[in-house]
Amino acid sequence: MQIVNEHRRKDIHNSDIPTVCAACEARHGGVCGTLTPDQLLDLSRHSTRRSIEPGREVIGQGETTDSYANIINGVVKLSKVLADGRQQIVGLQFAPDFMGRPFTRESALTAEAAVDTDICCFPRTVIDRLVSEAPGLEHRLHEQALKELDEARDWMLTLGRKTAQEKVASFLYIIATHIDPEKGTANEFDLPLSRADIADYLGLTIETVSRQITKLRKDNVIRIENSRHVTVPSLDRLMHVAGID
Template sequence: MNVQLTERVKCSECPIRHRAVCARCDDSELDKLDKIKSYRSFKAGQTIIWRGDDLTHVSSVVAGIATLSKTLDDGRMQMVGLLLPSDFIGRPGRDTLDFDVTAASDVTLCSFERKPFERLLVETPHISQRLVEMAMDELDAARDWMVLLGRKTAREKLASFVQMLVQRSHIDGTAIPELVLPLTREEIASYLGLTLETVSRQFTQFRKDGIVEFKDRRNFIVIDHAALLEATGDDADGGVIV
């Protein structure tokens, strides 16, 4: 694997320290993690883990965006997860994954060898508790996504996606109204169960409807938040996807 090492950051100064799998750890527990962790970086487009590969490491995303995707025999692809900083890759107790993990942007991971991590897990309830919580959150998000995939129209799907970006920008605390599409049209399509042409057409429609305004192909601002929310098909505050 084409891996680049990155300079070490102490856990206590890590940007994802309060949201990642280590969120509940105390100082002594962080020390243990610090000793067995290593950083790995991937360029945009690189595959981080192939479906079925022996899972030597489990990791937290420190920076960048990764995607989880599954492919059918004939090439049809469906994204089944989007990993943002602090999200966890890998499943303790299983030595392969049933989907590909790909770097959508340049990605930096905080990695642990699986076996030592699993041993640590047994004696560190703070980590396993957090892992359960994160798995449950992911399950909630997956269920919202199932509603989107099974029942929403193309317009509603894209509106939901944009709304998710809006929500996330609030969490990140960036007060800038300008948003960035973290994925290509094709990746967005893969996420939403659409074709890239349909995604493009719906973006055009949003522009014509005065809901968004594009600065260039990747950067845009939401002009009419109410209309966007209306277009998602959800209730005012429900159905929000992490």
């Protein structure tokens, strides 16, 4: 099964016509924005909010997916594995991304929470029905797909052509720009990924990631506490090291 830990379900009958998805409550830029109040109510009625602890699998590679979800907060890793166990993280999703694969029941990848993550789940039947009723919803999902495609292609450049040093700096830059979406770029943040996860994201080994982080620290590009909390004195400098022009 894909959803791990049912947390609570908001009683939607307290609000008459919600202006946001009742289950999601706040910030959920996912799909709700394009719906009419009636459709939103419909969706809320079928939504479930869930909390997922780090390392817990949301959807396994090859399993059938019966739901979509908005990420309310937290970070989700999307990864693929080779038969012999080599693993590659092919994307990270942050709040308020929409997760799920329209128009196919089979998932080509594994989704796993990287940190404590809350998601708001919708059964696929409801989304599929709403898509056919509200053309704006398909447009919204289409834009999400295009955004993920752009990110994937940017990352291909990183994987194929950057040095270990540039890869690690690129990763830190991604986190700085995504971890706190309302603030935009942040120069202080906690890494949502372990060294092993970072290695899987960058196509490197744990040891190489560790060494490169040490090097960035020694070069005063970053400061680091508890191996997770990062401070970036100059984001321009970080970008430069990352090879981003």
